Amino acid sequence: MQGTVHVTCPACAGVNRVLADRLGKAPLCGRCQAPLLPGQPRDLDGPGLERLVARNDLPVVVDFWSPSCGPCRMMAPQFEQAARALAPGVLLARCDVSAAQDAAMRHGIRSVPTLVLFRQGREAGRISGALPAGDIAAWVRGAL
Numbered sequence: 001m002q003g004t005v006h007v008t009c010p011a012c013a014g015v016n017r018v019l020a021d022r023l024g025k026a027p028l029c030g031r032c033q034a035p036l037l038p039g040q041p042r043d044l045d046g047p048g049l050e051r052l053v054a055r056n057d058l059p060v061v062v063d064f065w066s067p068s069c070g071p072c073r074m075m076a077p078q079f080e081q082a083a084r085a086l087a088p089g090v091l092l093a094r095c096d097v098s099a100a101q102d103a104a105m106r107h108g109i110r111s112v113p114t115l116v117l118f119r120q121g122r123e124a125g126r127i128s129g130a131l132p133a134g135d136i137a138a139w140v141r142g143a144l
Contacts, residue, residue, distance in 0.1 A: 005057035007091075009034055010042045015055050023058075023088040039087040041079055041094045046103035049095050053118045056091060060118045061140055063094045064109045071130035072113045081133035082140070090140055117143050 004017045011034035018027045027036045053060050063079050065072035083092040097104035117125035125143035
């Protein structure tokens with residue numbers, strides 16, 4: 001990867017330009033100094049999801065889940081492991097469909113857990129069902 005990429009801050013939602021070769025060096029937000037790539041999934045509401053997807057040059061994988069879903073709760077630690085494995089080149093986020101029903105409807109989520117890969121603000125892949133960390137990472141790499 002060459003040049004600069006835009007990365008949205010998980011803390012203040014500010015958009016930062018980061019040199020692509022510095023992504024692995026724990027860049028901080030220019031506005032609030034929070035880590036831009038914490039290596040763990042971000043929890044998002046509906047508007048936060050739309051900002052993250054639309055304003056990032058990095059691919060974004062969103063786990064649409066529900067706290068009342070057993071497979072979703074079982075997959076949560078696997079999703080966190082996949083976030084560490086895919087960092088810093090891919091951002092992972094979680095969206096609770098019971099709290100962000102509008103976002104779930106907008107993205108056509110019919111079952112949980114559902115993983116959606118976004119590139120350049122557009123859906124690039126989708127898979128449903130609980131997966132182990134290795135399968136999540138392999139699916140993302142294969143879809144890129």
